[in-house]
Amino acid sequence: MPFRIVIVGGGIAGFTAAIALRGPDRIITVLEQSRLNKEIGALISLQPNASRIVESIWGLKEELHGDARAIVDEGFRIYNTDGRLVNTVPLLSKKEYGGDRLCFHRRDLHDTLKKAAVSPDREGDPVVVRTASKVVECDPSKGTVTLESGEIVTGDLIIGADGIHSAMRKHVLDAEPSALPTGHSAYRLMIPCEVLEKEEPEFCSKINPRDPFTSMMVAHNCRLVMGPGRNGEVYGIVALVPDEQMNEDPNAKQSWVAEGELSKMLATFSEYPSWVTSIFKHSQDLGLWQLRDLDPLEKWHNDRLILIGDAAHAMLPTQGQGASQAIEDAEALGSFFENITDSPSSENISKIFEEIFQARYSRVSLIQAYSRQAAKPATATDDNKKVTMKADEFMDYNCMYRGAKLWKQQQEVSSTA
Missing domain, CATH: 3.50.50.60 (FAD/NAD(P)-binding domain)
Known part of the structure; x- marks a missing residue:
């Protein structure tokens, strides 16, 4: 059989x-x-x-x-909200x-x-x-x-x-x-790199969206995790937000494919500098899901x-x-x-x-x-x-x-x- x-x-x-x-x-x-x-x-x-x-x-x-x-990720780059690189953690050195x-x-x-x-x-x-x-x-x-x-x-x-x-x-x-709410939710965005280069030169002068690195920025209890995909064609962003700081209803956003609202995301990240938040509007779609684990x-x-x-x-x-x-x-x-x-x-x-x-x-x-x-x-x-x-x-x-x-x-x- x-x-x-x-x-x-x-x-x-x-x-x-x-x-x-x-x-x-x-x-x-x-x-x-x-x-x-x-x-x-x-x-x-x-x-x-x-x-x-x-x-x-x-x-x-x-x-x-x-x-x-x-894309082979060469490491992590940590930036402050001024766009200054404060730390790099290489990955390619770990051949073992x-x-x-x-x-x-x-x-x-x-x-x-x-x-x-x-x-x-x-x-x-x-x-x-x-x-x-x-x-x-x-x-x-x-x-x-x-x-x-x-x-x-x-x-x-x-x-x-x-x-x-x-x-x-x-x-x-x-x-x-039951899957446990963790107190955090995450927006996800995807932006063509050529759009960023054309429309957001200030962002690109600080963080090159085509560089093969994962870039992170942590401030005001929120964090952005960003990096390129599709051989540098697109730039992906995951924005982690404590539920109590989010302007959306986290209980209504449990699905991976649920939609977020740009105005509410901008309100959540209002304390971030404009050279960062101005890129959000270029996302081809804006998803939001409540992070849960077991x-x-x-x-x-x-x-x-x-x-x-x-x-x-x-x-x-x-x-x-x-x-x-x-x-x-x-x-x-x-x-x-x-x-x-x-x-x-x-x-x-x-x-x-x-x-x-x-x-x-x-x-x-x-x-x-x-x-x-x-x-x-x-x-x-x-x-x-x-x-x-x-x-x-x-x-x-x-x-x-x-x-x-x-x-x-x-x-x-x-x-x-």
């Missing part, structure tokens, strides 16, 4: 899981509730721990730098990471991963992608999911890759946790169902690790299931799922905690959960990762030392 795998969710977590699990005698189906035709104007980064997996393990380096138009920090337009990365999943040129049969296929129910013991249409889809393995508002999570946990879950799997990505461990974007941790999850699935060729028993699947959970849980939970801590003001204290590593130490912790099996071995050695 072929090994049937059903992936609920056609985002980055879902398609990377499909890529990692492709192989002989495997039938992989991705069920996506949308029609995959919504343009999302935002940049996304893959940290070295994830880009190494995609480029070296899955062999997609050419695709990332071609179809996905990746085995990969670069890559920045993409989110749609370009998503389309490239989908193309690789369905390509006939990779090992195993192409992945079947079914859009407009909303899953409303799951039976983990039978390995079935029920679509909104009433159709039942069966798999030996069910992967819940359906995001922070996962419909699969309730089938794993006795009590389903406390670590007590388990990720139940019988034939496992959660990955934001469904299992949603985190704040302050470390840029959300997509990268989903890719690490996908690598773990591919690694631990690589020698399974026939339709596996429920007992065998549960055993492998627990190995994956043990290999991933402590690492992901710590990155979740550090991402949450990094969003707070420097004066904030939470001694019970505080991560004590310094920023450069945590960068190494994030980026030196070499796959789930090696990580599990290292943890077992350290626990017995």
Whole structure:
């Protein structure tokens, strides 16, 4: 019997899981509730721990730098509100990471991963992608999911890759946790670089939008995180705002694709200099979403169902690790299931799922905690959960990762030392 795998969710977590699990005698189906035709104007980064997996393990380096138009981020630049560069943290000097920090337009990365999943040129049969296929129910013991249409889809393995508002999570946990408001919301903007160069010369004289760096500005409890995408064609901005300083209703802005209002954003950033805020009006669209995350879950799997990505461990974007941790999850699935060729028993699947959970849980939970801590003001204290590593130490912790099996071995050695 072929090994049937059903992936609920056609985002980055879902398609990377499909890529990692492709192989002989495997039938992989991705069920996506949308029609995959919504343009999302935002940049996304893959940290070295994830880009190494995609480029070296899955062999997609050419695709990332071609179809996905990746920019290699050379480091972080910190500016004050006068436009003076106050600090630079280089990234390219860390060759021991085995990969670069890559920045993409989110749609370009998503389309490239989908193309690789369905390509006939990779090992195993192409992945079947079914859009407009909303899953409303799951039976983990039978390995079935029920679509909104009433159709039942069966798999030996069910992967819940359906995001922070996962419909699969309730089938794993006795009590389903809610995504937690974190006190911050984020605007997202995307501006053509040629528009900035033509219309905003003062901004460009201080911060070159085509330079391959992530630029940051922190003032008045708000922060701007900015950088180029699409080989320098566009400039992406994420503006993090405490909810109490925001002029919009945060409770109405929970969706990734919710729209923000320019006048209200300008009011929130009224204390920023005009050479910065004047660029906001050029955005092709203005999105706003309330940042939420999850406390670590007590388990990720139940019988034939496992959660990955934001469904299992949603985190704040302050470390840029959300997509990268989903890719690490996908690598773990591919690694631990690589020698399974026939339709596996429920007992065998549960055993492998627990190995994956043990290999991933402590690492992901710590990155979740550090991402949450990094969003707070420097004066904030939470001694019970505080991560004590310094920023450069945590960068190494994030980026030196070499796959789930090696990580599990290292943890077992350290626990017995």
